[in-house]
Amino acid sequence: MPSEVIEVEDHLANILRSVTPLPTETIQLRQAGGRTLARDLIAAHDIPSFENSSMDGFAVLYADVSNASPENPVSLEIVADIPAGTDLDPLVASGQAARLMTGSVMPSSADTIVPFEHTVEGLTDRLDRVTVIEAPRTQGVFVRRPAEDIAVGDLLLHAGTHLGPRQLASALAAGLVEAQVARTPRIAIVSTGSELVTDGSPLARGQIPDSNSPMLAELAREAGAEVVLHSSVSDHDAEVLAVVQELEKLKADLVVFTGGISAGAYDVVKSALSAEDLMQFTQVRMQPGKPQGFGVAPSGLVLFGLPGNPVSTAVSWEVFVRPALLAMQGRTEIHRRVIRVRTTTGWKSPSGRRQYTPVALDTSDAGQWTAGPASSGHSGSHLVGSLALADGYAVIAAETEVVEAGQEVDVMVVA
Ligand SMILES: Nc1nc2c(c(=O)[nH]1)N[C@H]1C(S)=C(S)[C@@H](COP(=O)(O)OP(=O)(O)OC[C@H]3O[C@@H](n4cnc5c(N)ncnc54)[C@H](O)[C@@H]3O)O[C@H]1N2
Ligand code: MOO
Secondary structure (H helix, E strand, O other), X not given: OOOOEEOHHHXXXXXXXXXXXXXEEEEEHXXXXXXXXXXXXXXXXXXXXXXXXXXXXXXXXXXXXXXXXXXXXXXXXXXXXXXXXXXXXXXXOOOEEEEEOOOOEOOOXXXXXXXXXXXXXXXXXXXXXXXXXXXXXXXXXXXXXXXXOEOOOOEXXXXXXXXXXXXXXXXXHOOOOEEEXXXXXXXXXXXXXXXXXXXXXXXXXXXXXXXXXXXHXXXXXXXXXXXXXXXXXXXXXXXXXXXXXXXXXXXXXXXXXXXXXXXXXXXXHHHHHHHOOOOEEEEEOEEOOOEEEEEEXXXXXXXXXXXXXXXXXXXXXXXXXXXXXXXXXXXXXXXXXXXXXXXXOOEEOOOOOEEEEEEEEEOXXXXXXXXXXXXXXOOOOOOHHHHOOOOEEEEEOOOOOEEOOXXXXXXXXXX
């Protein structure tokens, strides 16, 4: 009996209502790349934390060199050499200079930097005198001021932020050592289908390589999860149920099955898991990705049953699984970035279902990015070959039947 068809937003809302945030833990910040912050990060010190030079050269008194030029060279006595990382604070008096490098502490008695390029001698081993032949633009030039970037006590990063490479650099530079973050989600990826070959052996008639589970494993890692089980089972209920039992032992937080959820005779995920009441099966008003399975076991294990067609699997991940996985980690922004671009080619879209069409972005004209279908077959859910070219999915409203060339569309960017 055909089940009721529900909207994408309603299915996602059901999922997000059902998943619970993972516990948090405090770990070394240097090891926290990829995690999601559970608490705000407040700067522990200023950036820069001390006055320092932005050039290799000499710390001087501006008044000494303010009229320096090739015609009016100014000779200064070098009184110190200050490598970066040392805490020297030599006295630089009128007529004197201290050699220093980019990042070296500024002597408290000097006020301006003259780079090597503005001296006759440049960088040499002789550290007796230096001749300045170009006046600094202003007093204080090439001196980096404390806290000109971040001040101690500033809110650096909000709870719910992903600690990517740039966020990590900022937090470490602000003197932070530890962070409270969500525990890494433990995910299992299980493809189903007796036609699948996982070990690279030659394909017999009717067989295909398992391309879904490796794709999902990569997507899971990209979304911050640890893949604790990656397997493929054939179309037997007992195999699916055995995996679920193993997952309890592995303390998995989430499992994603692909295949076996539609209306066929061997739809193993559907038959095994609905019998155990672990997963509910739904039709969602989207193409691809219409059949969807979702449930939460009494143990708290979150179960997804994604359609086996590879484009359906990929789209379902983006629309349902990834947001859930990020929500479990407490991430504030759980959706992919959506941009509005013009299409290069038109295509057809099914009436009554929101279409997610794999598209390639052309970014060669920085002023006007465009999108074209990754495959000439447009959004056929089996077109996994062209998926390689997709940078995102054009999101086409359910009532649209024809997308015109040159029309503006929303693209969910995934690459
Ligand atoms: N009578 C009906 N048939 C189908 C319906 C329907 O409503 N009534 N829905 C269609 C839609 S839409 C989709 S989507 C698929 C979903 O099917 P399943 O989730 O049950 O997936 P399978 O039948 O197991 O496989 C579908 C397709 O995908 C290939 N596949 C499966 N797993 C993998 C994998 N790991 N790697 C690569 N390719 C995979 C599989 O060989 C099939 O070609 O059902 C439609 N049918
Ligand atoms: O909805 Mo299916 O997911 O068209 O291939």
